[in-house]
Amino acid sequence: MTGLINSRISNEVLHNHASLNPQMFYGWNINHISRTSAGLKVLGWALPLDGLVDNTFLYCNGVRAEMQFETDTVVEEMFPTWPNAGAASFRASWPQLSGTRAEGLLVFDIRAADGGMLPIKHRMMFDFSDEGLIVVPDADLISHIGATPPQMFIQTGRTLAMQFDAALRAVHGKGFESQTAVLEWGCGPARVLQHIKHLYGDAMSTIAGIDVDSVAIDWCKSRVPGVEFKTCELNPPVDYPDASFDVIYAYSVLTHLRKRDAERWIEEIHRILRPGGHFIFTTLGVSSLPWLHPSGESSIETALRMNGIYDGAKNTDIDSVISDQDYYRNTWVSDRYVQSIWGEGFDIMLSEVCFHHYQDVWVFRKR
């Protein structure tokens, strides 16, 4: 089974993505989760393994779902060469997994009919335990951070907070709970920061969030107590003294900046981080390309080979709140560029592809 999957990916999808490790790729997504006394239900899509819908199963915490597949032209258009991609939409249910929201982490995997684990990196985790504590903005404000469905705002935020904590712990031996001053750069409507505060913030003296989006920051100021929020300019400096923070993290911010802006911001982050402090951030690298451009996108790959960065794609998500309509992009980087240019003045402690969906993670430590 494993061999077949890999060879089909190699032949039909990866021909435009020579640098991609096929072990990292399998296309599926979760769009909605509901938990009631009648059980757990999930809506999403998964490219049928070998093109066979009866060979593709979603598991939650090791328990196989009852699956129903439906026609969905959107997925077919995304993956035109994938056999039976038009049947990728599914409804998965686990009548036996009923109950409360406080049961902790839900780990989802896609597996073949024989239950064998696939050689895929992309696996999703959701945690419902503090759902009642998190404030969720309206759909308009959520759209400033991309297309996250409102229900996923809470679960994705919690998952990311736990994943960032695990990344920090992996390089430092200690997680967020033992940090004194933490900043989220590009916090938006505090999707992740609210969880960092609830899960790990008890002993922190400063928990801060900054963003260029003044609408998001104003919403945070009025709805999220106990966190210091500031609107920042499109370019540095920010209003913090040198060496202010132990940890600065950023989910999907450097994935949106032009080369010169990103480089200026990394210098600024270096300035406000204390020596020995950690900068944790995500990037779009080559592993993301089959997800976002399944039919290939050679201009991105050429730019990555030649310049290490591709910042040519406009993104309109925050056009309504920024003055420079040319500022916000979709940006890809090569590992070598991140290491040699952004890594100046830092030790590179960790990098992991497809850390969250198709974004890679990096942990830098300031020298």
Ligand SMILES: C[S@@+](CC[C@H](N)C(=O)[O-])C[C@H]1O[C@@H](n2cnc3c(N)ncnc32)[C@H](O)[C@@H]1O
């Ligand atoms: C894709 S969203 C992610 C938001 C948040 N990190 C999350 O995961 O929910 C990117 C965010 O970066 C913000 N942003 C873009 N450029 C920025 C900059 N130079 N400084 C601070 N924030 C920035 C945007 O306004 C937006 O809120």
